[in-house]
Amino acid sequence: xxxxxxxxxxxxxxxxxxxxxxxxxxxxxxxxxxxxxxxxxxxxxxxxxxxxxxxxxxxxxxxxxxxxxxxxxxxxxxxxxxxxxxxxxxxxxxxxxxxxxxxxxxxxxxxxxxxxxxxxxxxxxxxxxxxxxxxxxxxxxxxxxxxxxxxxxxxxxxxxxxxxxxxxxxxxxxxxxxxxxxxxxxxxxxxxxxxxxxxxxxxxxxxxxxxxxxxxxxxxxxxxxxxxxxxxxxxxxxxxxxxxxxxxxxxxxxxxxxxxxxxxxxxxxxxxxxxxxxxxxxxxxxxxxxxxxxxxxxxxxxxxxxxxxxxxx
Amino acid sequence: xxxxxxxxxxxxxxxxxxxxxxxxxxxxxxxxxxxxxxxxxxxxxxxxxxxxxxxxxxxxxxxxxxxxxxxxxxxxxxxxxxxxxxxxxxxxxxx
Ligand SMILES: [Fe+2]
Ligand SMILES: [Fe+2]
Numbered sequence: 001x002x003x004x005x006x007x008x009x010x011x012x013x014x015x016x017x018x019x020x021x022x023x024x025x026x027x028x029x030x031x032x033x034x035x036x037x038x039x040x041x042x043x044x045x046x047x048x049x050x051x052x053x054x055x056x057x058x059x060x061x062x063x064x065x066x067x068x069x070x071x072x073x074x075x076x077x078x079x080x081x082x083x084x085x086x087x088x089x090x091x092x093x094x095x096x097x098x099x100x101x102x103x104x105x106x107x108x109x110x111x112x113x114x115x116x117x118x119x120x121x122x123x124x125x126x127x128x129x130x131x132x133x134x135x136x137x138x139x140x141x142x143x144x145x146x147x148x149x150x151x152x153x154x155x156x157x158x159x160x161x162x163x164x165x166x167x168x169x170x171x172x173x174x175x176x177x178x179x180x181x182x183x184x185x186x187x188x189x190x191x192x193x194x195x196x197x198x199x200x201x202x203x204x205x206x207x208x209x210x211x212x213x214x215x216x217x218x219x220x221x222x223x224x225x226x227x228x229x230x231x232x233x234x235x236x237x238x239x240x241x242x243x244x245x246x247x248x249x250x251x252x253x254x255x256x257x258x259x260x261x262x263x264x265x266x267x268x269x270x271x272x273x274x275x276x277x278x279x280x281x282x283x284x285x286x287x288x289x290x291x292x293x294x295x296x297x298x299x300x301x302x303x304x305x306x307x308x309x310x311x312x313x
Numbered sequence: 314x315x316x317x318x319x320x321x322x323x324x325x326x327x328x329x330x331x332x333x334x335x336x337x338x339x340x341x342x343x344x345x346x347x348x349x350x351x352x353x354x355x356x357x358x359x360x361x362x363x364x365x366x367x368x369x370x371x372x373x374x375x376x377x378x379x380x381x382x383x384x385x386x387x388x389x390x391x392x393x394x395x396x397x398x399x400x401x402x403x404x405x406x407x408x
Contacts, residue, residue: 021378077355077356080355296318299319300319
């Protein structure tokens with residue numbers, strides 16, 4: 001009975017738009033759902049640095065190189081904010097990294113696609129960060145306090161990410177015919193995976209039910225996807241690129257764009273580990289994590305020594 | 314040996330002198346100096362701060378939300394601490 005009362009009080013708080021804080025009582029499933037979602041989000045920020053890092057040394061100008069570096073550094077910060085938020089729920093950083101390495105925790109499948117040309121850096125900023133922003137703006141209102149605060153900070157930093165990507169696309173689209181072709185090719189390859197970032201349709205999404213009731217998620221996968229499409233179509237038109245979807249059409253009645261069906265077979269293939277870069281991304285993370293072990297050990301040993309010195313003095 | 318990822322620190326930032334310090338998040342670091350430098354690198358990349366505090370998370374004692382009602386009761390009961398409690402004579406100014 002007491003448990004039931006607590007659950008009722010919890011739901012009342014959620015319904016009244018009050019935030020849940022780390023020490024508050026929460027249902028075990030709420031905690032589990034948050035840990036899964038926030039850690040997956042954190043892993044995505046971190047793994048997402050790889051396709052972009054691939055172009056740092058080959059950025060076409062000093063300007064674009066320092067911008068790309070700053071953007072990737074932001075993504076590392078986003079990973080940190082999110083790991084911190086997840087840690088308030090009682091899971092350790094070590095455990096989260098473990099879950100990533102064993103495949104128990106996932107990251108966004110979008111980062112299992114390769115970044116083949118410089119135009120891909122444009123497409124990633126414009127579309128991948130663009131889609132992430134739509135999701136993250138919505139999550140600023142999530143019911144868990146530390147997650148919401150992390151999202152607010154992240155959204156503030158994201159605004160330049162999408163603009164720098166769109167600027168690259170715009171420049172290339174106005175460049176030589178070859179450059180325009182590269183931009184179009186990048187759009188062709190990144191468009192559908194970007195739509196997949198929002199996850200399965202609402203009627204097929206295993207996690208939507210309680211997540212909406214508990215206001216962990218504030219809008220459904222399909223609502224967010226539609227928002228992203230509605231925003232992006234005009235941006236493509238302005239720079240003279242064509243979104244690779246013959247079914248894309250404004251629907252006056254709905255007040256939204258209609259669009260073609262997503263290739264869900266491809267979606268599940270990549271989610272289940274068989275995308276173009278799944279192995280590469282994970283192996284790289286494991287390798288760097290192992291190579292950094294001695295640094296963490298050395299730092300801990302040094303801190304201990306300093307502490308002992310202080311005590312002795 | 315377990316890989317501890319180093320101890321956890323809470324980060325507080327003062328955005329301008331004269332303003333209070335605000336909790337912004339946490340991070341892992343081996344010692345105070347590293348915690349300060351990491352805090353600067355991740356939490357003040359866009360001039361969000363003029364000063365930073367870092368505190369080992371284990372040093373923070375927090376009140377328990379389940380006891381909040383009793384715990385804050387002494388304050389709720391004393392409405393005479395608010396200026397609106399008092400009845401002022403008609404016509405009195407600047408008070
Ligand atoms: Fe990010
Ligand atoms: Fe970003």
